[in-house]
Amino acid sequence: MTAQNPSPQGPSQGRKTLGVAMIGYAFMGKAHSNAWRNVASYFDVPAFEQKVLVGRDAAGVAEAAAKYGWAETATDWRSVLDRGDIDIVDICAPGWMHAEIAIAALEAGKHVLVEKPLANTLAEAEAMTAAAAAARGKGVQSMIGFNYRRVPALALARELIAEGRLGTIRHVRAAYLQDWLADAGSPMTWRLRKETAGSGALGDIASHAIDQVLFLLGGTVTEVSGRLHTFVSARPGADGPEQVTVDDAAWATLTLDSGAIASVEVSRVATGQKNSLKVEIYGDKGSLLFDLETINELSFQDATLPVREQGFRRILVNEPEHPYMAAWWPQGHVIGWEHTFTHEIRDFLAAVDGGTPPSPSFEEGLAVQRVLTAIEESANAKSATVQLSTAPVRAIEGA
Template sequence: MIKKINVGLIGAGFMGKAHVVAYSNMPKFFWPAPAVPVLKIVCDVEEEIAKEAKDRFGFEEAVTDWKAVVNNPDIDVVSICTPNDSHAEIAIAALEAGKHVYCEKPIASTHQDAKAMSEAAEKAAKKGIISMCAYQYRRVPALVLAKKFIDEGSIGEILNVRAQYLQSWSADPDSPLSWRFQKAIAGAGTLGDIATHVIDISQYLAGNISEVVSTVKTYINERPVQEGGVDLLGTVKLNGDVKKEPVDVDDEASFLVNFENGAVGSIEATRNAWGRNNFISIEVHGTKGSLIFNYERLNELQVMFADDPEDRKGFKTIYTGPAHFYGEVTWNIPGMNIGYGELKTIEAYEFIKSVVSGKQPSTSFAEGYKVDLVTEAVMKSSETKAWTKVGE
């Protein structure tokens, strides 16, 4: 008989939906599943949202206090999809209560909280408790293949990494004020929201970043306060005259990086790039070749090997499919392709598999903490206008 695992979801907004879809779809793709997730309790501070999520997604119970999830003896797994400032309190309490924790990124709104979460996870791991920080782009088959090429030495020693994450949803000044524009809750703006993804990918492929020098900018200094704008991404129709409140986080972060292995790189992220809806670009250049990934062509990896004959040198495109990472269990026909939903489903599978096996997964809370240390260095460098060591 397939094991069942009871899930408590805390935060029923955009990412809460992503977790629910991932849990629900996981056994449909991965069968026999390591365990079948059971949607037990959903929690949101807004009672209407919690009740709607219960009915919409099929949870057995809806609550407004996260402690009712963490302290429930029937709950095995806690998914944390709340604003960043609450991650640490909830995650640490859940780990201490013996719950396995699947937490959205960034791991926390401050590096101090991230450190506390990492330490709590390390302590809980000794008791067999699993924790994961949700950096789903590590699960892109093309990036897993890129990592394989790098580890095998196919492109030689890494010299340079170039990474971009560009979105457009906050380019309009009428995009409503939400927690994502408030430092006390989010910790940072674009830097914490999306730059963290390409920091994680860069470190996944090329190793830890050791120092940075950065420029951080805020382009739109105030935004309209709109009812229902708590988790909206993008512009909504404004209802008459609305008041505006200050934005105290970054709209763009650009920084040069040095890696511990001697490689150099550049990372750029903004949510104010008209025409770029969810553009992620990664280039890795080595002594024997290069790799290019573009999220707008999610199922492709461009590769170039310097040892190819002169008349055949140049970038070639590999189309990922059944022969690649989890390709045989998603859509096992070449060219059918995967998208964001499948990435979250793969991530949920990795998490549930780890819960059953007792083996800690990637991305760990410790890895999430390392990303937060980089963002902390970026913020410091933007103030001092100087190279800043990561972790100092």
């Protein structure tokens, strides 16, 4: 990964100005736009311009572009790939569009950032990864947007684990719970149709939880068992009730090649939970606890201390020595969820500028996609265990 305590200076001089096109302007488009608009104010990044915002509705995309700082708009994403002034394509469109756009952009020589999950199907994810590998051989970079890797507290957790502070990791618990679909009267959306969403809570938020397991621990998943469930089978549609064809919740047990066991639980019908991501890591020498609702805090238990001194202690992750924090405010001043996207854009730009492959790569996104697919296969087979290959996902030959 790129350095996590980068210089908090302003834009650097003497570099080519990179043109950016972003495809999609809804929820994720807003989050990414905020990051593009602010990153150069806090980090030393190569010069770039927010050139084009792309969306299918001309009026809607024009309104969003004016609000979010994009210079112009387009309604056909293909049109930006032919432009010599576009160097980066940021894909915030729904998952069913990821593969087509990303592959075309990479083949056109554009650096690509794409929101998670990598794709709706394993076959699409594999095709995207192959295209990314081929493009990387020509100096074209690509990255998948797992923004929780850029939470300073979780980045610190990874450092502590890598330093051996927790000893041998035994098991992990990751739970991502939301309630925006708890009301059975909530209307039908594209996220509830398999042909557009790929899966429900599984691909949407379990992808984040699984990526955190892999990010924090390293290694690969070798065995999976899972269950999916749809609690509300039909939702109000434009012409009456429509069948929901994806899951509302998912559960999985993952075995890693290190011997660690991870349990993953996700739901979009967990009444009272708005956007709750909790991660617990237990080793033989210590433990870590993280809760997104207290995003600037990490709880650490050092089990090597005398018993009378043990207990979870609160680390307030806002010192300049902590990952990313030197760029922001004086110590004691907290940051929020939106800052993770600023960190993500900073790291992506640094990789493009330095000609170094960024992380998480499409290969890492494919590793998550393989686990998601195995969970679905296990669920369809009624609690069968699915074995995964221990061979790492390969990057481009010679990279």
